[in-house]
Amino acid sequence: MDEFVIETHGLRKSFKGQAALAGLNLRVPAGSIFGFLGRNGAGKTTTIKTLMGLLRPDSGDARVFGLTPGDSSSGILIRRRVGYVAEDKELYPYMTVAQIIQFTRGFFPRWRDDLKQRYVKLFELPLNRKIPDLSKGNRSKLMLLLAICRGADLLILDEPSDGLDPVAVRDVLRELVALAGSEGITIFFSSHQLDEVEQIADRVCIIDHGTAVVTGSLDDMKTQYQRLRVVFGAQLPTNIRWEDGADYVHQEGRMIEIFASRNVEGIVQQAQSLPGASVERFPVTLKEIFLETVRSN
């Protein structure tokens, strides 16, 4: 299997002069659960559409399984191995659940009937109901079923839990983790639900203004990023020039809060060397990393 199932180099795309992607570099390792985060309009859906061959980049290079999605023949080979859930979750309104499952099955020789049986039952999907009569949550579940049962090596999911209730979100996330573990499927998903991403992703990319501002393993990020609280017993020193890596410094009374994105040890040592200072270190959540990164960008 390829080392990286998705690779982009300097990917650029503009719409009416407005840059949606401004040199995006991305590498998604095979077998990973990769969370793709960003604000509205950061370039997430544009990236996903480019990977699916729906958009063509202005410059740069996008590859999925080493193939170029924009080429007609490569695009077919890619789509044979990819399960895609689009942001809009729209399916044919003239089909029933059973009909669309049957229809989709015909295109994928590696279709997994065992998974289909499992998810129809787990998601409680009414097979004879027409798609417009399904709830938003059931439509999302059906989309996931149709993506997963293709026998895909890669799932590209644009806001997969959109419209799902908390119980369904839990079930879906659990299944995605199980799939990645048991089948070795790579999952590349965008989401606004940072706690969801934190629960299942092993790698994360935060995109802002069309470029990747943070990318890497979630565990490494949590080690690398820390929140420090420095409390001074006596007078607060003035004009402290904090070491590199102190991204956000907030002072309140005799207390200084620092959000550090790197060089935590250096900043801690600097704080401890200040007269009367005691330093506390706090782990950060993905939400904090996201908010600080996007704010400072």
Next chain:
Amino acid sequence: MLWYKGWLETRGKMLLALLITFFPVVMLRNKAALNAGIGEWAGQIATLSFFWTIVPLFLAGSGIKTQTLLAKRGLHASMYYTLSLPVSRLRLFATRATLGFIEAAAILALVPFAMPFLFPALRNSVTEMTLFEYWLTFIVCSTVFYSIGLVLSTFLDDLTQNWTSLVIIILMWSGAKSLHLPASLDVFSAVGKNSPLFTHSLPWAPMGVAIAAAAILCTTASRIVSAREY
């Protein structure tokens, strides 16, 4: 499977096209004058023929946006799902365009049967062969109108496509009338006053014009589908 999808998508439109085809038959049924000569009906036949040329429009589709005519209109009309299938855009387009045209041809095949019923004078003046030639002329000439629908369906939703195509065809019709196009170029008169019903021969020149125009339009539509970003 794409044919099956196409059929599910178009069956409601086919019913609508059938209603449009038979609406004038029902309306004019009792007005047919048994003893009138066919020449007296030329104007009505031309108008009816124009009316029937719109039938194929309802069945035109490029296979990317897949709305049913009366369904609740979605934002993207399931096109992302369609485009996630491991099928080339050209195949999506070709399957849907062919299916729509076959359905249109099948409906228009009923027209030659309706004509002698509407205009009894035809029973004495035309043979089955003439009626077949009339149908053939109708099918060939309507390819140009169908292809207009195809081009528009590459970027418009179904309902907008139907209305826009209709406006374009009406403009073409009135343009052909006011410009006094030569019969060799006029596809409207080829299915009307210059149709095999009156001339007893196939209007080869306008049929050729229709095929050439349809080929250009179909090529344009397929290129749009292949090149477009979604």
